Amino acid sequence: MSVPRLSIRGLKKAFGPKVVLDGVDLDVAVGESLVIIGGSGTGKSVLLKCILGLIHPDSGSIKLDGQELVGLKGKALEQARARFGMLFQGGALFDSLPVWRNVTFALTQGKLGAGAAMHKIAVENLAKVGLEPRVADLRPSELSGGMQKRVALARAIAANPEILFFDEPTTGLDPIRADTINALIRQQVSAMGATALTITHDMASARHIADRIAMLHGGRILWDGPVSQLDSSGNAFVDQFVHGRSEGPITAGANG
Structure with a gap:
């Protein structure tokens, strides 16, 4: 069998007495x-x-193409992160920079150089997410929430990363704009041939973006399978969450 792009085993993380991750096992092909x-x-x-190296787990393993990420520091960590593209929950655009500098931030590592070349790259990537060239010279504050999400997506794909991470990509968007972002994510992931890992509680987003879905509950992955099996998972926790029911094992545990 081929080595997974990401392989997580026994991952644990607690903050004081609160156990957040309690032995997560997960593979992403x-x-x-x-x-x-x-x-x-x-x-x-x-x-x-933890995967991005922003939090150090208490124990467990995170491997990228078979290479252990836990414990990496300095240049080795930078090299691993260079393979990642990230769409943050709030967009996390820099208001002090024009859109084109935001899009090419990872390519220049924040340094103000190669203006003409970077502007061209930014315009090309903005086009991929359906934004006109004129948007490149605007400031993030001049954009709507939906346009800011598109700019953030353009930034995530600008360096042609092998792995894309999406943190609640449709938060704060109305259903129409959310559907547009979902379609763009799916389109760009397919076009790049990239591996994608998305975290969300938006089931419309999950169904649109996913090849496979995993549910995290109680610090562990309690079910994973193809998106086509989501409605027939046979798991009561998944069933309650997917259908948004007020009664079931999730709320019974919370109220117990």
């Missing part, structure tokens, strides 16, 4: 779009930050 679902506070963002 090369070219696969995996969506992790789960309620607020279930550890989805903590898991993502």
